[in-house]
Amino acid sequence: MEYNFRSIEKKWQFNWAETNAYKVSNESDKPKYYVLDMFPYPSGAGLHVGHPLGYIASDIYSRFKRLKGFNVLHPMGYDAFGLPAEQYALEHGVHPAVSTDQNIRNFRKQLDNIGFCYDWDREVRTCDPGYYKWTQWIFLQLFQSFYNRHTQKASPITELVTIFEQEGNAAHPVPNSSFQLHAPQQRKPFVFSAEAWKTFSEAEQQKILMEYRLAFCGYGEVNWCEALGTVLANDEVVNGVSERGGHPVVKKKLRQWYLRITEYADRLLEGLSRIEFSDSMKEMQSNWIGKSSGAEIDFQIKGHDQKLRVYTTRPDTIFGVDFMVVAPELDWINQVKSADQSKAVEEYIAYVQSRSERERMAEKKITGCFTGAYAVNPFDGREIPIWISEYVLAGYGTGAIMAVPCGDERDFKFAEHFKIPVTNIIGKHFNGREANPTKEAILENSGFLNGMVMKEAMEVAIQKLEAEGIGIRKVNYKMRDAAFSRQRYWGEPFPVQWKEGTAYAWDVSGLPLELPYVESYQPGPEGEGPLANIPEWVSKELETNTMPGYAGSSWYFLRYMDPHNTEVFCDRKASDYWGQVDLYIGGTEHAVGHLLYSRMWTKVLFDLGHLSFDEPFKKLLNQGMIQGSSRFVYRINGTNRFVSKGLLTSDETYLDAEAVEHKVDKIHVDVNFVDGYELDLDAFKQWRNGEFAQAEFVLEDGKYVCGSEVEKMSKSKFNTVNPDDLVEKYGADTFRMYEMFLGPVELSKPWDTKGIEGVHRFLKKLWRLFYDELKGQVWTAEKATDAELKVLHKAIKKIEEDTERFSFNTAVSTFMICVNELSELKCSKKDILEQLLILLTPYAPHISEELWSQLGNKTSILDAAFPKFESDYLKESSKAYPVAINGKTRLEMTLSLEVTQQEVEAIILADATVQKWLEGKQPKKIIYVKNKMINVVV
């Protein structure tokens, strides 16, 4: 009887489905455990070997926890709204609902191949009206709430209305301090009394309330591509033109929905201390939130009524300000620029308009333009030139900075480039060649701050600014409110109706507000979404934007707990039972997007009394990214000749026999017909319907050697490897274990299929402990020896520890060691093997279940009890110590574990080899670390 993995895997997958082996109940005496995967976007390309890495890890852990006696929730679903389906629809005319459904079927088939223990009764799809009904419902919760800064939590907006009616907004200032109801920008915040509130019209009241809502409508800049009639991500803009088609892209202000996540900034920071995310992940989140404290300062602009408001974290350096830098998109620049600089300013603004935010931030070249205007230093009256430059972004702080070149590297480079004289306020701490951002220096040339240490001067400066009404203390966040609308079709419609320019909540009884079926997905007029093309939609004055991809994914982990409920998003009893996700596995690419939004939504639902916890994920495990290892061929420009990699002088040039230089094109080839680096010439010629059938090759040593590069795994780079092929060839158990054996889950690594044989051999070797090809059954019911028990218990200990700390790769190697040792002992005893199967079943569930039943068990191994480790079997009385002389290991010595320091010293000094190394000298010190090592210091 041999290991026939194909029939075994089919048999058990069918059996588990038949018996509902993975069904999970919301009621159980066992303790609960919730293991969650980041659900996939069902792309048309299907699953590649990178996807299952995290899924296998979570599957192993779920099965492990089940063996340990937990009631484990381990669901799966699909993040099914999104841009790719819409773009596919635009190009191929297939409705997103249709292609998405097809893709999901395909994903499901691929997932099923691998033998995951998901409870599929709990599947969710974000594009399902039964699901997005509740996404819309949560949106309405956000829309109808405000953040009460006194209680530090979200409350119904009706409470705010009551407060306004009774006492106005003095106690609840408008979050956006520059908001005014009618007048253009004024200095003082917008405050009204109860009486004034009552005199406001309905539209005015609604306009004010919008300023407080957690989901609100405002105006924001986007990358606008006129030719495509659509908004583009920074990603899709390259050098000022669209990636698709190469059309020009400009900045455009559009009406947008936002989530007021900035109100939660402090709580999002605080919550980090209560959850187990890696330090780097927490650091990324806090950097994203970017809390800083400093001051906003108003500078009078010379010859204008206007003031220039800047935000700075270093008010202590105010006497070192040599110039101002303003974000080029601020409108008022046009009012203050001087006549002679007017043209230059306009040209510069046009240049910046064409650049994405990403490009602006990544720019090494220093660019900028003097406006011709001057600000006046309020303390010493110095006139300070006002510049504009792309490195200052409108969205952060006030969109303007005061530049102190002696203390800030970027400012210094700017001053150097434009030859602006630098004022030194830190004496010898500034060397004139580079900035010094110290806070320890004693200030000079700094008026009333002279002689103070900088970090103390900060407080003094702020107090003076406030006392003189020039500035205020200000805490700032780099994080901006989250843009929450998209001018797209394939997303959740907003449950919002517009009446005379005011947005009103769609009645809850009308949810879900279903996405209408359309035939065309073209963008609407004036940068509106495709929904603006639908007369019935527009006639009802419904919002034509849709929600972004992260809407549905911000709360899906709650829906799994109670997926079929039509009355509430999740029954309170269910969410109280399951509580937080105990283990969440997914990639770091979601560090700041999805993970912050989910945390915010959970906090809002908690504040409003819908949940009993305010952090969704107790522990996060980051899986590394499986990268593709791409292969390239090099074609001489304008010919059909392909040159082997080793013959090129660089990636772009080839020097032929006559020493003529040729430029070459670097072309991706499908990794599936490259063996290592050697191209299969025939397969290449047949590729893509014979596109390269006429290819000629310039070979080296008779071979065509390809170039290689590690990149994201993607269909367009021809570097994807399909798990189905590997499962077909080696079986799901081998595939699962191989993915784990590749290395630590957290680590990113390029995929390499070679090596999978080793894991497959291991499973065959395990099988041979039970069945021999010639002799048939070899397992017996004999009693196990101490040596065999020692092997088993060593494995129990290590597998348990490694699984618990997610070190799956070392667990796989422990299985290999265990089977190697049992083979060596010729151990085929049921007592030992049965326990080993339980250890193995989370990793290789199919073969374990089969052999388990072959041993005569009538119930599934899924519900076996995890073996108990007995330390008695591992007891050692002595240890082979490495003995080092001066830190270099020279010999090994077996000593009892009981020996004392004195005894060790005596034994060591008596040893001939030690004496040889001592060369007659006396040792200074003998270091003895019990159970570790001995070091003799000479």
Next chain:
RNA sequence: GCCCCGGUGGUGGAAUUGGUAGACACGCAGGACUUAAAAUCCUGUGACCCGCAACGGUCGUAACGGUUCAACUCCGUUCCGGGGCACCA
């Protein structure tokens, strides 16, 4: 540019708390079985040096420097690779 992570044999990686660097695999080389192949099993395998041999020596964890009895592990500088940077998901 800014933020985060990583770099160990020909390859993937191991070394959990600073304590024998290279576990376990892949690959490769040699051998056994076989008419042959597959499968399986055995032996060797970081580099260099000495030697008849050794359970002999030197070097070695991206590079350089530091802390320590002891550094892949801690600190500093540099180089290289990857991820994120707000409308890809």
